[in-house]
């Protein structure tokens with residue numbers, strides 16, 4: 001359980017990355033979603049004790065991330081966005097090193113690392129230098145770390161950015177199999193919708209919406225999205241097209257006018273808030 005109260009971060013140059021955020025994050029998989037610069041990484045770095053908040057507080061399973069950072073570090077595993085394995089080391093060496101640093105004996109670390117690397121499909125390549133692995137395989141090395149860490153809470157900052165669609169699906173499936181509670185950040189609506197029990201939408205350092213997928217979509221019950229290249233009455237321009245929401249029963253009418261008609265997704269929550277994510 002993560003509790004933030006009036007969490008605020010102002011960087012030295014005056015950038016106000018988080019503004020008075022109060023959240024209760026429970027068990028299961030929680031996604032923090034938002035466009036570039038929304039404040040997702042700043043939030044994750046504070047949660048994982050790498051960055052101090054300017055004001056406000058965060059507790060993780062009851063421990064304060066500033067005053068009890070050593071206790072917090074023992075119960076979390078954090079995989080940063082920029083994480084990349086050291087090129088000359090093998091996946092087995094990296095995961096072993098990580099587990100020894102977490103306090104395991106060398107023999108236990110070796111055993112746990114082999115189990116985790118096999119379970120993410122790196123059995124064959126666990127002894128190859130990381131330089132020789134593909135981008136997807138490199139991400140899997142970190143998923144293996146998260147698997148083997150046996151942490152209460154795992155933080156994954158953009159775990160699938162840059163992966164091809166097949167590797168992304170594989171990493172999703174591995175994430176679903178982690179026994180820990182997970183907080184992940186993503187730009188991908190589909191990722192948040194597919195993986196998470198709870199979704200937190202951030203923009204410009206504030207939480208604009210939060211809830212389960214069902215709760216977030218409930219305001220669109222019975223509606224469909226109509227997209228047109230020409231302005232329609234009551235439509236809004238979004239990225240070169242015009243969008244409006246109408247009752248599903250009116251779909252045929254709009255199709256006969258040459259419009260595209262789409263089912264509602266998490267994208268629509270952002271569109272309604274007039275916040276558009278990059279593709």
Ligand SMILES: Nc1ncnc2c1ncn2[C@@H]1O[C@H](COP(=O)(O)OP(=O)(O)OP(=O)(O)O)[C@@H](O)[C@H]1O
Pocket residue numbers: 011012013015016017034035036037038039040041042043
């Ligand atoms: N070290 C820093 N010094 C000053 N400003 C920073 C620093 N790191 C981040 N920021 C600013 O804080 C804001 C939030 O950045 P953050 O990296 O948390 O966003 P993000 O949602 O993770 O973005 P992205 O999706 O691009 O990773 C941005 O305005 C960014 O420019």
